Amino acid sequence: MRAGETLRLLFRGPTALAAAAVLVLLVLTAFLGERLAPYDATGTDVSNRLQGPSADHWFGTDELGRDVLSRVILGAEVSLRVGVVAVGISLVAGVLIGLLAGYYGRWVDDVLMRLSDVLFAFPAMLMAIAVLAILGPGSTNAMIAIGIVYTPIFARITRASVLSVREEVYVKAARSAGAGDLRIIGRHVLPNVTAPIIVQTSISLAFAILSEAALSFVGLGTQPPDPSWGRMLSEGRGFVEQAWWMAVFPGLAIFVTVLAFNVLGDALRDVLDPRQRQAMAGTGVTA
Amino acid sequence: MTAPVLAVDDLHVAFRTRRGPARVVNGLSFELHPGRTLAVVGESGSGKSVSSLALLGLLPGTADVRGSATFDGAELIGRSEEELRKVRGAGIGMVFQDPMTSLNPVLTVERQIGEALRAHEKVSDDGVRSRAAELLTEVGIPDAKARLRAYPHQLSGGMRQRVMIAIALAGNPKVLVADEATTALDVTVQAQILELIERLQDEHGMGVVWITHDLGVVAGIADHVVVMYAGRCVEEGAVDELFGRPAHPYTRGLLGALPVVDDPRPARAREELTTMPGLPPDPVELPPGCAFHPRCPVRADARCATEPPPLAPVPGSAVAHRAASFYADSAAPADGGDAR
Amino acid sequence: MSDVLVRASGLRVHFGDVRAVDGVDLEIRRGETLGLVGESGCGKSTLGNALLRLVEPTDGTVEFDGADVTAAGRRGLRELRRRTAMIFQDPYASLDPRRTVAESIGEPLAIHKLHRGRAARRARVGELMEVVGLDPRLGGRYPHEFSGGQRQRVGIARALAGEPDFVVCDEPIASLDVSVQAQVVNLLVRLQREFGLTYLFVSHDLAAVRQVADRVAVMYLGRVVELGAGTSVSSAPAHPYTEALVSAVPVPEPERERSRRRIVLTGDVPSPADPPSGCRFRTRCPKVFEPCPDHDPVLQPTGPEQAAACHLHGVTDR
Numbered sequence: 001m002r003a004g005e006t007l008r009l010l011f012r013g014p015t016a017l018a019a020a021a022v023l024v025l026l027v028l029t030a031f032l033g034e035r036l037a038p039y040d041a042t043g044t045d046v047s048n049r050l051q052g053p054s055a056d057h058w059f060g061t062d063e064l065g066r067d068v069l070s071r072v073i074l075g076a077e078v079s080l081r082v083g084v085v086a087v088g089i090s091l092v093a094g095v096l097i098g099l100l101a102g103y104y105g106r107w108v109d110d111v112l113m114r115l116s117d118v119l120f121a122f123p124a125m126l127m128a129i130a131v132l133a134i135l136g137p138g139s140t141n142a143m144i145a146i147g148i149v150y151t152p153i154f155a156r157i158t159r160a161s162v163l164s165v166r167e168e169v170y171v172k173a174a175r176s177a178g179a180g181d182l183r184i185i186g187r188h189v190l191p192n193v194t195a196p197i198i199v200q201t202s203i204s205l206a207f208a209i210l211s212e213a214a215l216s217f218v219g220l221g222t223q224p225p226d227p228s229w230g231r232m233l234s235e236g237r238g239f240v241e242q243a244w245w246m247a248v249f250p251g252l253a254i255f256v257t258v259l260a261f262n263v264l265g266d267a268l269r270d271v272l273d274p275r276q277r278q279a280m281a282g283t284g285v286t287a
Numbered sequence: 288m289t290a291p292v293l294a295v296d297d298l299h300v301a302f303r304t305r306r307g308p309a310r311v312v313n314g315l316s317f318e319l320h321p322g323r324t325l326a327v328v329g330e331s332g333s334g335k336s337v338s339s340l341a342l343l344g345l346l347p348g349t350a351d352v353r354g355s356a357t358f359d360g361a362e363l364i365g366r367s368e369e370e371l372r373k374v375r376g377a378g379i380g381m382v383f384q385d386p387m388t389s390l391n392p393v394l395t396v397e398r399q400i401g402e403a404l405r406a407h408e409k410v411s412d413d414g415v416r417s418r419a420a421e422l423l424t425e426v427g428i429p430d431a432k433a434r435l436r437a438y439p440h441q442l443s444g445g446m447r448q449r450v451m452i453a454i455a456l457a458g459n460p461k462v463l464v465a466d467e468a469t470t471a472l473d474v475t476v477q478a479q480i481l482e483l484i485e486r487l488q489d490e491h492g493m494g495v496v497w498i499t500h501d502l503g504v505v506a507g508i509a510d511h512v513v514v515m516y517a518g519r520c521v522e523e524g525a526v527d528e529l530f531g532r533p534a535h536p537y538t539r540g541l542l543g544a545l546p547v548v549d550d551p552r553p554a555r556a557r558e559e560l561t562t563m564p565g566l567p568p569d570p571v572e573l574p575p576g577c578a579f580h581p582r583c584p585v586r587a588d589a590r591c592a593t594e595p596p597p598l599a600p601v602p603g604s605a606v607a608h609r610a611a612s613f614y615a616d617s618a619a620p621a622d623g624g625d626a627r
Numbered sequence: 628m629s630d631v632l633v634r635a636s637g638l639r640v641h642f643g644d645v646r647a648v649d650g651v652d653l654e655i656r657r658g659e660t661l662g663l664v665g666e667s668g669c670g671k672s673t674l675g676n677a678l679l680r681l682v683e684p685t686d687g688t689v690e691f692d693g694a695d696v697t698a699a700g701r702r703g704l705r706e707l708r709r710r711t712a713m714i715f716q717d718p719y720a721s722l723d724p725r726r727t728v729a730e731s732i733g734e735p736l737a738i739h740k741l742h743r744g745r746a747a748r749r750a751r752v753g754e755l756m757e758v759v760g761l762d763p764r765l766g767g768r769y770p771h772e773f774s775g776g777q778r779q780r781v782g783i784a785r786a787l788a789g790e791p792d793f794v795v796c797d798e799p800i801a802s803l804d805v806s807v808q809a810q811v812v813n814l815l816v817r818l819q820r821e822f823g824l825t826y827l828f829v830s831h832d833l834a835a836v837r838q839v840a841d842r843v844a845v846m847y848l849g850r851v852v853e854l855g856a857g858t859s860v861s862s863a864p865a866h867p868y869t870e871a872l873v874s875a876v877p878v879p880e881p882e883r884e885r886s887r888r889r890i891v892l893t894g895d896v897p898s899p900a901d902p903p904s905g906c907r908f909r910t911r912c913p914k915v916f917e918p919c920p921d922h923d924p925v926l927q928p929t930g931p932e933q934a935a936a937c938h939l940h941g942v943t944d945r
Contacts, residue, residue, distance in 0.1 A: 169720040170731075173782075176681055177735040177789070178708030187734075191725040330804040443895040444667075473666035473831065475892050478875035482891050500805055503834075503877025507884040526881045544809035546838035548876040553858050554660065554839050559816070560809035566774050 009271045016267035022260040030077040037070035042225045050243045060245035062235065068245060071227035072253050078228045079257065082143050082221070083208040089147025091201060094154020095190075101155065102162025103185055113159065116152035124149045128211060132220045139212075139228070142221040146211045150204050157200050161193035168192070195272035202265035206258040213254050229254050290360070291318035292494045293342075293379070293462050298354035298364075300334070300341050300518075302570075308351070309570040312338045313518040315354075319462065319494040326497045326509035326526070328541075332567050334518035335498045339464050343379060344371040359461065377407045380455030382448070384467035389451055390439040396423070396450055397435035403457035422453040427483055445476035452483065459491070466498045481508060502545060506530055514538050517568050517578035520598060522615075524608035534601040534610040536583050537563070577612065585614045629693060632657045632793055632825050633678055637687035640670070640677050644900040647673040649849035650687075650945070652926070655793070660819065660826040662840025662857065664833050664872070668896060669846040675795040675829045679711050680704065691793070709739045712786035714815075716798035718778035722770040728781045729766030732756065735788040755784040758821075759814060776807035783814065787822070795827045800835060812838055833876045837861055842932070845869045848907040849899055854926060855933030865935035867914045906938065918942045 011017045029036060039057075045065035053060045059068035101112040119127070131145035165171065166189065174184050213230030215221035222228035229250040236247030300312035312334040319325045329335040340346050342356045342363055356363045358378050363371065375381070383389045391399060400419040404410055410418065416435065423431035426449040439447055448468065455463060465484065469477040485508060488495055497508060505512055505526070512529045514522040514537065522535040533539045543561025550557065565582040568574055574581055580591040590613060598611040633655040640648040647670040655661045655678075665671045676682045678689055680696050689696040696707055712735075715721035722731050733752045736742050742751040753763035759780040770778055779799065786794055796815060800808040816839055819826055830836050836843055836857070843860040845853040845868065853866040864870040871890040878884045892911045897903055903910050909919040922944040924936040936943075 169715050169717060170723040172681065173713065173715060173721050173785070174723075174734060176679060176708065176711075176713040177785070178705055178738045179734065180738075183738065187726070188723050192723070330806060445895060474833070474875040475666060475871055476895075478889050478891050482889070501877065502805070502879040503884070506879045506881040507877050507887075509881075530879065530881050541805055542879060544806050545879050546812070546834045547878055547880075548834040548837055548861055548873060549878065550837065551858060551862055553856065554816075554837065554841055557838060559813045560838065562810045562813060563806045566776070 006271055010267055013267070015263055019260040019263040019267070022256060023264065026076055026080065026257055026260070029073055030080045033074055033077045037067070037073045039067035039070045041066065041070040041074040041227050050239065050246075052243070053245055059249045060243065062232075062243070062246050063239060068232070068249050071232060072229070072249050075227040075229045075232060075250060075253065076257075078139065078222055078226060079209050079212055079254075082139055082146070082212040083205050085143040086146035086208045086212070087150065087201060087204045089144065090150035090154050090204065091197070093147070094151045094156075095158045095197060097151070097155040098158025098160075099162055099185055099189065099193075102159035103166055103181070103189060109159070112155070116155045119148070120152040120156075124207075124211070125214060128215060129218070129220060132215065137220040137223060139222040139226070142212055142215050145215070146208050149211070150208065153204065154197065154200060157196050158193055161196055162189055165189050165192045196269075199265050199269040199272060202261050202268055206261035206265070209254065209261070210258055289320055292321045292359060293319040293496070294355075294357045295338070295342070296355040296357075298338055298341060298356060299352070300337050300346065301351045303349045303351065304571060306571045310573055311518050311570050312341065313573075315513075315515070315518070315520055317513050317520070317523070319496055321461065321494050322488065322492045323510045324488065324495040324497055324508050326499065326505040326512045327515060328499060328502060328505055328512060329515035330500055330541075330567060332517075332570070333515040334570075335515050336466050338515075339381075339466055339496060339498055342464075343375050343381065344368065345375075372406070377458035378460055379462045379464060380458065380460035382451050382455050382463065382465045382468040384470050390447060392439055394438070395435065396437050396439070396442075399450070400435075400454055400457055403454045407458040418457075419453075422456055423450070425456070425487070426450070426453045427479070428453075443476075444472055445479060448472060448476075448480055449483065452480075452487070456487065456491075460493060462494045462496065463488075464496045464498070467500070468497075469504065470499065470501070477504070484508075502530075502541060514541070517573060518570065519578065519611065521579065521612065522608075522610040523598070524601070524604070525606050528604060528606050528608045532601070532604065532608070534604075534608065534615040535579075535612045536585050536614065537579050537612075538610075540584070579612075583612075583614075588613075630656055632692055633827075634690040635674075635678060635687065636690075638674070638677060638684055638689060639686040640673050640682055641685040646670075646849050646899050646902065648677060648684075649899075649902070651849075651851050653844060653851060653854075655825060655827060656842075657792075658823055658825055659841045660828050660839050662836035662843040663827055663829045663846060664831065664836050664843060665846035666831060666872075666896065668899060670849040670899070671829050671831075671846045672797055674846070675713075675797050675827055678827065679713060679795055680707065681713070705739075709735070709789045710791050711793045711795070712789065712791040714779075714782055714786050714794060714796045714799045716801050718775050718782055718802065719770070721782050722778055724770055727767050727769055728761075728773070729756075731770075731781060732766070732784045732788055735785065739789055741789060751788070752784075755788055756781075758787065758818070759784045774807075775803050776810060779803060779807075779811050780814070783811075783818070787818065790822075791824070793825045793827070795829065797829045798831065799828075801830065801832070808835070815839060833861065833872060845872065848896065848902050850907060850936065851926065852908065852937070853933075853935040855930070855935075859930060859933045863930070863933075865929040865933055865940065866908075866937045867912050867939070868908050869935075871913075906936075914939060 048061050049063055049065040051057055051061040057067050061067055097112050101109040127149045128145040131148055132141055135141040171184055171188050174188050212221050216228045216230030217234040222231050232250035233247055239246050296316050298312055298315045301308040301310045315338050317325060327335045341352045352364055358374060397419050400422060401415040404415055404418055419435055420431040423434055428434050428449050469480050499505060509526045512526050513520050516537050522538045533542055540561055540563040546560060563582050568578055576592040576594055577596050580586050596611045596613045598609045601608045601610050601615050631654045635651055635653045638648055638651045651674060663671045673682060677684050684697055691707055699707060729752050732755055733748055736748055736751060742748045752766060756763045756766060761780050800811050803811060828836060828839050840857050843857045844851045847868050853860060853869045860869060861873050864873055871892050874890045894911050897910055905920040905922050906924050909915045918938045922942055924938050925943045925945050926934045926936045927940055927943055929935050929940045
């Protein structure tokens with residue numbers, strides 16, 4: 001019922017609705033993948049190389065004659081999988097770290113947060129590249145690298161919320177009734193810190209997809225011949241003058257996806273932030 | 288009798304909300320005479336604070352204000368922001384509940400009093416300093432010169448409220464509106480502030496509108512009392528008359544709900560406090576007829592649910608005493624209301 | 628079985644330099660309501676929390692039903708938590724906004740494994756809601772759907788869930804409207820009589836305390852300065868601070884209120900980080916005399932069932 005109200009408020013405006021529609025479409029595309037793609041995404045056809053957009057090849061073909069549309073469609077699955085798994089890793093690790101640091105405070109907080117400060121101090125891309133240099137290139141390792149890079153953000157956001165929720169009277173009330181730490185963290189603290197985490201998840205998905213594209217662009221992410229938007233962008237770079245479609249369509253896919261996640265994240269923030277929410281409901285009459 | 292310094296007539300305030308208009312003040316009228324204290328009593332949501340904010344044009348844009356309020360004969364409702372600004376402070380000073388949030392935390396006491404002084408007259412820096420120090424001394428702050436340099440957080444709650452009063456006094460107002468001015472304070476500090484305001488009132492001849500939920504405070508300082516419920520005055524009268532012969536069932540309920548500190552009986556020998564069932568109505572969906580009828584202990588007929596009772600003189604009272612209830616005259620004491 | 632349910636001896640709770648509770652000896656008798664009054668910052672809430680070991684005492688001991696609470700281990704603490712409960716000031720803040728009121732009320736049952744099984748637990752929660760005057764059908768709703776008074780009833784039902792012996796009511800009516808305050812006060816009194824509860828009723832409102840408390844303890848700057856039967860503390864206060872406090876509480880009767888002599892204290896309460904030497908009230912006391920700055924008074928009997936920490940009743944020193 002509360003979730004229902006949240007959704008109602010979330011989709012009052014057209015932008016959030018549009019963003020959600022784009023993302024639903026993206027997920028469908030990723031799931032249907034090969035069934036949706038008109039051609040084999042890895043099948044080369046040298047006689048048809050570097051063809052511009054046409055009725056046969058809507059997005060044209062690349063330098064090996066592969067259908068760009070089919071590769072963009074299959075790339076959706078790669079991007080989404082890397083994004084979701086990477087964000088999943090940072091979500092679980094970060095929230096756990098944030099909960100422990102925020103709830104227990106003292107040395108637990110010091111140790112965990114200093115560690116995450118160190119992680120945070122490196123530029124994100126550099127950090128991911130360093131991790132991949134150790135683990136070796138590939139899409140699985142890219143997920144791990146991106147996951148590690150975004151862990152501190154979740155840790156910080158969670159910790160900040162936990163610090164305020166920890167002081168709430170209802171937490172003290174649970175303690176006075178005899179609740180142990182596990183119960184308090186699981187039943188009272190975690191449910192009350194979800195809002196900023198949900199917002200961050202949405203925004204991080206955008207960043208993770210961008211990172212995957214960037215890592216693949218420099219050759220450390222998804223390996224050939226698997227299609228990946230970043231990889232396609234990188235490959236298209238050399239042909240911008242002869243075959244603009246090779247770079248433009250995967251670029252557009254990245255752009256639209258990232259934009260959709262960001263828009264949804266902002267909309268979620270507006271709805272889940274209780275202060276904003278009251279302003280939106282517009283019934284804050286006190287006499 | 289002298290002309291009232293502040294007269295409110297048939298004031299209505301409604302807030303526009305998504306669910307429809309929230310009718311928070313519904314036809315409030317009262318008069319305040321110079322040197323007198325009028326208490327406006329009510330629970331949260333009764334419209335008591337909103338009506339005072341309406342007088343000074345301090346309500347947000349979502350509020351529709353109708354009716355009339357005159358200060359020294361001049362209409363306040365519908366005046367421009369600039370005209371109202373002159374009235375605020377110079378004509379009507381205000382003191383709010385929370386002295387911590389009504390003071391700016393990053394400005395010294397001197398700056399804040401100075402602002403109020405400069406708003407009404409041209410004064411030099413030295414003039415501001417000496418006048419501000421005078422004001423602080425007047426509101427009973429010792430070592431005023433040193434306190435001028437203090438920031439709000441360096442003062443206790445009682446001191447901050449004194450500073451607020453000094454700011455309100457800066458323009459030599461004819462009327463002081465105190466909105467729950469002692470609610471956030473401890474009782475011994477409240478006693479200090481009450482004493483201060485009574486003294487200032489004597490010295491300056493100000494009229495005071497005292498907005499509060501605390502009937503005990505009202506009993507001590509008010510000359511005339513207005514009891515509000517759901518945005519309406521349900522009963523008004525001279526303080527002794529109203530407390531001595533409360534006529535409206537709501538007033539009687541409120542009085543019965545109060546424990547008395549010097550009741551000689553031990554706790555276990557006391558009867559229960561009088562309670563009223565239910566809650567004040569939602570201002571968006573006010574009940575038809577008498578707004579109090581769903582909670583009224585003496586409600587007897589269908590008239591209460593259809594026809595709003597007018598504010599009419601209470602039968603048998605010698606002095607001005609009016610109540611808005613069809614059963615104002617069936618004034619058998621409410622349970623426990625007069626028992627002590 | 629001892630007559631005393633809760634006993635604090637030499638209890639101190641310091642937060643850094645701030646001596647919130649600074650040497651309190653107090654007994655709470657089985658089945659009584661002890662009122663604890665004082666103004667903001669006097670340490671009354673901290674004392675209530677320390678009795679339930681919700682804050683750790685810096686020094687001194689608390690006994691609950693003969694057992695040392697301050698030394699209790701995990702199991703002892705768990706038992707204490709079941710046999711005690713707290714009712715909080717702010718009914719908006721003390722309920723988890725993400726849990727239904729039935730979940731909140733049932734939480735002590737889940738924690739202490741009482742009334743096991745879904746049906747039994749639901750029945751017990753319904754029963755508790757009825758006891759506090761709430762419709763059990765509203766159990767599935769969330770706190771924001773209730774008024775302040777109803778939420779406080781939820782808080783009370785939760786406090787009663789584990790069938791406690793001792794309940795600390797920490798300013799239970801301070802955030803409620805007058806007419807709702809009376810409902811909650813009446814309810815608390817009724818529940819005490821029905822279930823034989825022992826209450827510590829912490830409040831800044833002496834009139835409310837008098838309505839419910841058999842005995843009253845008055846706190847000032849971390850100490851209990853007067854303790855006695857409610858009737859004597861309010862009608863014949865033995866400590867000048869109590870006297871000022873009683874005189875400052877307004878009475879809703881105009882003629883009497885106008886003629887009452889208000890004792891207006893000068894100045895502010897000193898900082899609990901740096902209390903005055905000797906008697907802590909001496910800086911504001913209208914009756915201060917020679918021994919006050921040098922001797923720190925102890926609670927001494929001033930009459931039957933009454934004691935005060937004041938040199939006017941004979942000079943003492945801690």
